[in-house]
């Protein structure tokens with residue numbers, strides 16, 4: 319890891335010296351021990367020595383691509399052509415970050431030519447919540463994030479600078495959590511879903527943390543909120559169903575939403591379901607292929623009709 | 634219905650303007666009988682339906698939702714129902730996964746000439762929802778104190 323960190327710093331300082339970037343987004347040491355936090359360095363005003371600030375370790379779990387879209391969003395007021403020329407961003411990416419970046423590129427939110435991607439090999443990130451429970455800092459496998467256990471993209475591809483190193487092995491069962499949940503009874507599933515979201519305080523942190531949630535006007539900010547619910551489905555339930563549904567074919571399984579949630583709500587079980595369905599039904603995975611078409615922006619005449627209701631005695 | 638014999642299912646049907654709504658019209662004009670539990674909402678195309686509408690219908694007291702459009706290949710806007718089909722497949726799977734009864738959310742294709750099919754479909758959906766019973770109160774809110 320130290321080796322990777324050194325290489326990353328050298329690369330970053332080269333980029334700054336050659337004036338190829340305006341900003342570098344990476345990780346720095348957090349205020350507490352055993353923490354890292356994202357840092358956005360404006361290198362137009364600093365020398366190459368700032369690259370010494372960058373760190374790389376098992377605490378770098380944040381998905382950095384969440385900051386990207388704001389750099390390239392069209393101006394709220396004024397004409398687009400009067401806006402300042404887009405900035406050039408150097409971004410440190412691991413597997414899940416890169417998948418989110420490619421998602422943003424596919425959805426035309428971020429221009430690829432303005433990015434310089436530095437890909438790092440990832441051996442999995444530590445879960446702070448698990449570490450608190452296990453009190454065993456050193457046992458990596460025991461304290462690793464659940465999302466990393468199911469990750470098959472720790473080895474980044476298609477970046478501008480790739481630092482090679484040890485990565486994770488591809489796990490056997492990618493959707494175990496979904497299969498286990500599907501096997502439960504309907505009442506049981508509903509009870510679990512309700513129990514989880516009953517803790518939700520609607521802080522919207524899960525939406526803010528997610529790199530795919532960039533809409534300026536979100537359905538969740540609609541005016542006719544029914545906070546207490548007058549009918550059979552509460553607004554919180556609808557918020558979760560739709561937020562997660564909007565991730566179909568887009569979620570990078572980075573678990574940023576889960577980490578952001580102050581109530582530790584299990585969002586994974588549900589985001590994974592859509593990933594599984596999209597892969598099984600439409601053969602789409604949010605992988606490192608920049609050219610692939612998002613599954614809900616296209617169709618095939620051979621898509622299954624099996625969910626269609628047929629009246630008994632035909633028409 | 635466990636002594637609750639007064640209960641009648643309320644079903645919201647989203648029908649596309651060009652086929653299914655015309656199919657419903659034909660059923661009416663031909664005086665084909667079907668249950669009165671359907672509230673029809675006309676939309677331009679099945680591709681126009683946002684999953685949020687479906688959930689809002691449940692929130693506002695529907696016991697079941699039916700979405701119907703033109704048969705694949707017949708959409709007035711050429712591919713609206715093909716795009717919608719992917720969306721609906723995922724949505725139905727997902728709602729069932731989170732614990733909704735599959736009978737409550739149904740999708741179908743009805744063309745403008747299929748008045749008979751429309752009536753039969755309505756009867757089937759009504760019967761399905763009736764069997765499933767009233768939408769249970771899924772609200773466990775507000776949480777008043779930290780437990």
Ligand code: SF4
Pocket residue numbers: 527528529530531565568569570571572573574575576589
């Ligand atoms: S839904 Fe959650 S896991 Fe998926 S991309 Fe967004 S933040 Fe990451």
Ligand code: SF4
Pocket residue numbers: 517518519520521522523524525575578579580581582583
């Ligand atoms: S972060 Fe957690 S508490 Fe906040 S809105 Fe999302 S699920 Fe609810």
Ligand code: FES
Pocket residue numbers: 649650651652653677678679680702703707708709710711713714
């Ligand atoms: S117009 Fe009927 S489904 Fe598109």
